[in-house]
Ligand SMILES: Nc1nc2c(c(=O)[nH]1)N[C@H]1C(S)=C(S)[C@@H](COP(=O)(O)OP(=O)(O)OC[C@H]3O[C@@H](n4cnc5c(=O)[nH]c(N)nc54)[C@H](O)[C@@H]3O)O[C@H]1N2
Ligand SMILES: Nc1nc2c(c(=O)[nH]1)N[C@H]1C(S)=C(S)[C@@H](COP(=O)(O)OP(=O)(O)OC[C@H]3O[C@@H](n4cnc5c(=O)[nH]c(N)nc54)[C@H](O)[C@@H]3O)O[C@H]1N2
């Protein structure tokens with residue numbers, strides 16, 4: 001490839017440019033901005049509007065011709081004129097004409113819209129009447145549509161197709177009759193729109209605007225931070241006016257999101273100022289919550305903890321860190337448990353989602369985290385998606401996967417439901433829930449039977465091949481098909497696709513991990529990657545799609561009963577931690593979350609300190625969880641809201657601030673540590689989790705080792721204890737998040753793990769896994785298998801999204817049932833139905849859909865009032881105790 005710089009003359013001066021730029025990009029490097037009404041860097045340029053026109057001559061002496069700069073490639077020796085009388089007059093005339101479409105008030109309200117910028121710059125008055133002839137579509141809670149303002153640039157159509165992939169917008173007619181409409185010309189709220197706001201973000205006029213922009217003042221300051229919801233880790237800029245969040249937009253160079261967001265990241269910040277946000281400490285007295293001052297609340301919490309530790313020992317207390325809080329705060333939470341209380345009873349809600357992934361990856365490969373990066377999506381030739389629904393649960397990564405598939409990558413989806421990704425898969429394996437191990441064994445069988453192994457990779461890096469071959473020999477696709485309920489030929493087709501496409505990337509979710517065999521399921525998936533050598537290279541690997549914004553960080557900081565910060569094993573690292581802490585962490589591993597609740601039920605655990613985690617609403621087998629919580633003498637809840645746990649069982653409530661009100665870092669699914677920045681002043685008397693922990697530690701006599709709640713100082717202590725993060729200074733994170741391992745200031749971070757050797761430094765050993773018999777089966781009394789999970793618009797137990805306009809997009813949890821079953825039971829769409837399991841019951845509105853197979857059901861768990869976890873039962877992963885949320889036998893009748 002010729003990479004010699006090009007010599008180009010621009011406005012009379014000759015410059016050298018790297019090859020491959022457009023005239024527009026070259027002009028920008030010289031600081032010369034051109035109007036770009038139909039272009040946005042996230043789109044392929046079309047050159048349709050000509051607002052960026054320049055005059056180009058192919059070589060000195062040849063005539064100049066007008067060209068749209070956005071799609072004019074630079075050529076050696078060419079000459080470009082970016083301005084001049086003719087061009088200026090042409091542009092002015094274009095803007096004069098377009099001013100007919102702009103109303104004066106809108107020009108004022110949206111001065112940053114690209115067309116409006118040009119009118120303001122040229123001093124051209126907006127001339128449209130305030131109300132146009134076409135009706136405004138205000139049906140959508142986030143997006144206002146006023147096509148009277150449309151200039152037909154088609155940016156919305158293209159961004160919806162090319163970035164989000166939903167194709168909501170269509171152009172009909174042409175020339176002066178061109179109109180932009182939703183597919184089917186339905187109101188936006190009834191269209192396929194997912195509310196990501198990309199069209200609003202790109203629209204150069206007031207045709208597409210944020211609905212809230214009409215209620216709120218314009219932002220006066222913008223701060224860059226990280227989305228508080230899922231672990232994709234999208235970076236966004238948050239706009240503030242009068243001390244409130246009024247807008248948000250994607251960071252164009254956010255490493256994971258690259259200028260995109262989902263509806264939650266873009267529009268769901270309203271919980272910060274929800275009317276029922278609790279911003280002063282509370283104490284429960286005589287059964288009722290009463291407001292208290294900080295001193296009193298801290299003293300009350302400290303006295304209670306002191307009393308219980310004195311009477312029953314430190315292991316009578318448990319601490320739960322928060323997957324929603326920062327790394328720094330979680331580090332302090334586990335240090336508090338170990339140093340102040342003297343117990344390893346510390347965990348977080350990684351326990352209920354991807355601890356199985358962390359354990360399986362850690363054991364087999366030496367690092368308990370995703371092997372690759374989101375950027376590898378564009379490098380993958382094939383995806384094997386197991387038990388994950390990224391278009392809803394990791395929407396920005398999901399959109400990237402879908403775009404890559406549309407551009408030719410192959411796709412295998414293993415999911416009992418026909419998710420939106422399954423619907424476009426080359427092979428969808430709608431297996432019987434809980435049978436992944438049998439299926440993965442059969443896929444491995446095919447790899448041996450059809451010689452699809454990467455023999456060189458196995459010889460160089462993997463042990464246990466012969467034993468593993470013997471293990472999978474009996475696992476023919478025919479045998480697995482019987483158990484899993486998928487055709488043997490589909491299993492063969494999937495194995496061939498995955499092995500032959502290079503590189504192929506595994507992405508997995510809770511459909512694999514939240515099972516009795518959760519950890520073993522992930523191990524069986526790692527086996528496939530090892531057998532085919534689809535690991536240790538870009539575009540490949542085994543990648544858990546982690547849950548909350550900082551769930552990986554919370555566990556890695558040491559909110560984990562068996563390991564310390566950075567995943568250091570208790571047995572190996574106590575002295576090293578003692579040197580920094582002044583106190584050695586206790587020697588025996590603590591109780592995990594499930595163990596804590598078991599101990600509470602047995603009367604051995606007396607106190608629980610719960611930070612940013614609604615245990616009662618989210619834990620499986622809710623009645624039993626409630627019985628356990630009810631026996632505790634002291635429950636301290638530190639949250640933004642009186643969540644279900646606090647409401648039912650809290651004694652002390654310590655009001656924390658949201659991520660928009662503090663500084664720190666989150667660690668995303670791709671191991672990227674990113675800076676979270678304070679956007680707003682803390683509400684009321686609420687404090688950040690770090691300050692609360694430090695105050696509580698001081699009240700318990702440990703002020704000296706908790707003297708420093710400032711995020712950067714805490715992070716520097718983390719870096720001293722975690723060698724793989726030593727290079728991640730705040731100074732370096734200022735400009736861009738970096739991926740651990742990052743060992744020193746010169747280390748660029750690690751995009752792909754296990755490239756030359758596995759993280760444990762040894763050869764990987766294949767793990768033969770046998771499916772276990774599962775006692776949760778459908779029978780005559782409980783004929784359906786219910787799985788639970790999520791939908792796009794709500795997040796977990798709905799504490800945050802439920803207090804935003806997201807709620808309008810999908811107001812309730814539902815029970816999804818196949819039309820055949822609904823007909824058999826005489827049930828109709830929308831009907832309230834009573835669902836009963838062997839563990840409890842719940843009432844849900846029915847949603848009739850063929851995305852679930854007959855005999856199977858799916859329910860979301862986003863509304864604590866619906867309490868779907870009264871249905872789920874006590875079965876747990878045999879290795880990590882992760883509850884099985886995915887298989888519950890139930891029956892259904894009209895409510
Ligand atoms: N919109 C939204 N996004 C979220 C969240 C949210 O609540 N809402 N929560 C966040 C959190 S905490 C997490 S952990 C992630 C979770 O993200 P995902 O892992 O995608 O979560 P789920 O929807 O619980 O389950 C994924 C899929 O597993 C399938 N499944 C069920 N049983 C089985 C099985 O036996 N085998 C297989 N192979 N598949 C099965 C389900 O049909 C479902 O489509 O999402 C995060 N992102
Ligand atoms: N049936 C069923 N149940 C499930 C699952 C399932 O698939 N099916 N999935 C499980 C999974 S994977 C998960 S992760 C859990 C999630 O369960 P939770 O972790 O309980 O759910 P979240 O909605 O993430 O709630 C987090 C809490 O943190 C608070 N919060 C937010 N930011 C901060 C902060 O900065 N500081 C503090 N102190 N608090 C903060 C919020 O107000 C909220 O109360 O649910 C589990 N439950």
Ligand code: SF4
Pocket residue numbers: 149150151152153154155156157180199202203204205207208
């Ligand atoms: S609605 Fe906006 S983005 Fe879409 S074509 Fe019209 S002006 Fe362009």
Ligand code: SF4
Pocket residue numbers: 227228229230231232233234257260261262263264265266394395396397
């Ligand atoms: S994909 Fe996840 S991180 Fe990105 S905006 Fe949506 S919820 Fe936030």
Ligand SMILES: [Mo]
Pocket residue numbers: 349352353354547548551
């Ligand atoms: Mo999760």
